[in-house]
Amino acid sequence: MRLRDIVKKMFSGISETFKERSAELIKLELRELENAFTLLVISPLIGLPGPSTITSLRLLPYIERELSQSLNVSRRLDDMLAEMLGYLDIT
Amino acid sequence: MRIIITVGKGGVGKTTTAASLGLALRDRGYSVLVVSLDPAHNLGDVLNFKSRSSRMKILDNYEIIEVDVDEAVKKYLDEVSLMIKSTFKHLSVLNIDKYIDILSNAPGVEEHALMSEFKRIIQENDNKEFIIFDMPPTGLSLRIISLPFIHRSWLVELKKLRKAILDRRRMLKNIGEDVGEIPVDESSDPVMRELDNMLKECDFLVKKLTSRDTVCILVLAPETLPLLEAERALRKLTSLGISVKGCVVNKVLRLREPIPELKSKIEEQERCLSEIRRTFKGMTIVEVPFLEQEPRGVDALRRYANYIDSLVESILRS
Numbered sequence: 415m416r417l418r419d420i421v422k423k424m425f426s427g428i429s430e431t432f433k434e435r436s437a438e439l440i441k442l443e444l445r446e447l448e449n450a451f452t453l454l455v456i457s458p459l460i461g462l463p464g465p466s467t468i469t470s471l472r473l474l475p476y477i478e479r480e481l482s483q484s485l486n487v488s489r490r491l492d493d494m495l496a497e498m499l500g501y502l503d504i505t
Numbered sequence: 506m507r508i509i510i511t512v513g514k515g516g517v518g519k520t521t522t523a524a525s526l527g528l529a530l531r532d533r534g535y536s537v538l539v540v541s542l543d544p545a546h547n548l549g550d551v552l553n554f555k556s557r558s559s560r561m562k563i564l565d566n567y568e569i570i571e572v573d574v575d576e577a578v579k580k581y582l583d584e585v586s587l588m589i590k591s592t593f594k595h596l597s598v599l600n601i602d603k604y605i606d607i608l609s610n611a612p613g614v615e616e617h618a619l620m621s622e623f624k625r626i627i628q629e630n631d632n633k634e635f636i637i638f639d640m641p642p643t644g645l646s647l648r649i650i651s652l653p654f655i656h657r658s659w660l661v662e663l664k665k666l667r668k669a670i671l672d673r674r675r676m677l678k679n680i681g682e683d684v685g686e687i688p689v690d691e692s693s694d695p696v697m698r699e700l701d702n703m704l705k706e707c708d709f710l711v712k713k714l715t716s717r718d719t720v721c722i723l724v725l726a727p728e729t730l731p732l733l734e735a736e737r738a739l740r741k742l743t744s745l746g747i748s749v750k751g752c753v754v755n756k757v758l759r760l761r762e763p764i765p766e767l768k769s770k771i772e773e774q775e776r777c778l779s780e781i782r783r784t785f786k787g788m789t790i791v792e793v794p795f796l797e798q799e800p801r802g803v804d805a806l807r808r809y810a811n812y813i814d815s816l817v818e819s820i821l822r823s
Contacts, residue, residue, distance in 0.1 A: 444673035451666050465659035468617050476695040
């Protein structure tokens with residue numbers, strides 16, 4: 415009985431760790447996808463080739479959160495490699 | 506409703522061709538609207554029509570519209586500005602919303618505004634049997650025509666990326682992560698809604714332009730540069746899937762007694778004519794002679810229409 419509890423706890427712990435790791439990786443992927451989306455949308459406004467200015471202007475009002483997140487990321491660009499490696503648990 | 510688009514280098518006779526093509530169709534009993542999208546339009550001048558309103562009735566079943574490009578740009582930007590200002594309402598409190606008006610200088614706005622007019626005219630005149638668009642010179646025409654196609658491919662890619670974002674958000678929500686108030690599915694995402702709206706607008710135009718009911722007519726003079734432009738236009742239009750029905754070779758010099766000073770001109774013309782027959786093989790090619798007087802007014806345009814009769818018949822047959 416005790417052994418079964420121990421095994422159950424062990425598997426539950428492993429599953430919880432996997433879930434946390436997966437969630438972290440999905441969050442990282444999501445953040446980068448949102449950054450890529452924001453960059454593509456605002457590209458005509460910052461001098462990069464991209465969709466038309468009009469497309470940017472029509473989408474801009476709805477991406478306020480992503481835009482502010484991208485600006486935060488761009489402030490930490492120097493540390494981005496360290497941050498990515500940290501996320502991937504590479505030391 | 507069928508759409509005819511005249512494309513060609515500046516000064517080759519696109520407006521004259523569009524106006525007389527319209528008259529020929531009208532005289533065959535069809536209701537026709539001829540629209541000039543050329544910023545330097547002279548459709549009214551070609552028809553000797555003095556009135557300066559944007560829409561003019563010339564004859565029964567024959568109307569023309571001269572689109573005021575500046576006005577179209579202004580109208581288009583007003584709509585966009587209104588949309589932006591309504592979202593960023595707080596700017597008006599500080600009276601800084603006026604700075605949004607600087608958008609009128611944004612690159613590519615003229616093409617967007619003209620394409621928007623193109624769409625509006627098609628939607629508002631679906632009772633007409635023929636709408637003939639007299640386009641600006643080739644470069645601008647091709648930019649306007651290809652706009653919905655380019656725009657569409659961007660929107661499709663942006664939609665794919667947005668979908669991937671929403672998928673990740675949903676995954677996080679499903680495993681019990683707190684994602685806050687952000688939208689997780691397509692129906693509640695305003696970005697996706699706006700992308701869908703824009704895609705719908707593009708699809709309408711792409712469908713219209715590639716429809717069997719839409720044909721392009723290339724207008725050119727038998728000279729090297731207009732021919733090269735016409736070839737480029739043909740390649741571009743064909744690659745977009747737009748049907749090019751025929752070409753009008755305007756201002757062909759036919760002299761009973763060749764003048765020595767014009768010898769090399771005639772030689773160039775003959776070289777171009779054989780190149781035109783080779784390049785546009787399989788299409789209806791009509792030649793219009795260099796006329797003593799510029800065709801102006803309904804009667805002169807009807808005479809001009811006699812030269813392009815086989816083109817009119819071929820459009821009606823297709």
